[in-house]
Amino acid sequence: MSAAKTKxxxxxxxxxxxxxxxxxxxxxxxxxxxxxxxxxxxxxLELDQIDDGSAIQDALQEITGQRSVPNIFIQQKHIGGNSDLQATKGTLPALLKDAGAV
Structure with a gap:
C-alpha cells in the first residue's frame, strides 16, 4: 500500500x-x-496545501472511486462530495451525533 493511501x-x-x-x-x-x-x-485536510496532496487525491480515488473534492467521510463511511452531503441534510444531524461529532 502506498504511503499516501496509508495516510x-x-x-x-x-x-x-x-x-x-x-x-x-x-x-x-x-x-x-x-x-x-x-x-x-x-x-x-486541504490537499492543495500539503506536499503529498496529489498523491492523497490519487489514493482517495483508489479507496472510493471519487477523485474530486470535497471527499467526505462520516464514521469511516464514504458520503461522497458536496451534493451528496447536502442531500443528507435531513439525516445529517443524526449521522454527526452517531459519529460523536456534535
Missing part, C-alpha cells in the same frame, strides 16, 4: 468526520459551511 486511510479511521478539501474550492467551502452550521467537529 488517507488512517485519517479516515481516526476521525468521526473527515473532509478532504482544497482551500479554494467553492464546493468544499459549502460542505464545511454546512458542517459548521450544525456545530460539527471534523477533520479537514
Amino acid at each position: 488517507a486511510q488512517s485519517i479516515i479511521d481516526e476521525n468521526g468526520v473527515v473532509v478532504f478539501s482544497k482551500s479554494y474550492c467553492p464546493y468544499c467551502k459549502s460542505s464545511k459551511s454546512l458542517l459548521n452550521e450544525l456545530g460539527a467537529k471534523y477533520y479537514t
Whole structure:
C-alpha cells in the first residue's frame, strides 16, 4: 500500500468526520459551511496545501472511486462530495451525533 493511501486511510479511521478539501474550492467551502452550521467537529485536510496532496487525491480515488473534492467521510463511511452531503441534510444531524461529532 502506498504511503499516501496509508495516510488517507488512517485519517479516515481516526476521525468521526473527515473532509478532504482544497482551500479554494467553492464546493468544499459549502460542505464545511454546512458542517459548521450544525456545530460539527471534523477533520479537514486541504490537499492543495500539503506536499503529498496529489498523491492523497490519487489514493482517495483508489479507496472510493471519487477523485474530486470535497471527499467526505462520516464514521469511516464514504458520503461522497458536496451534493451528496447536502442531500443528507435531513439525516445529517443524526449521522454527526452517531459519529460523536456534535
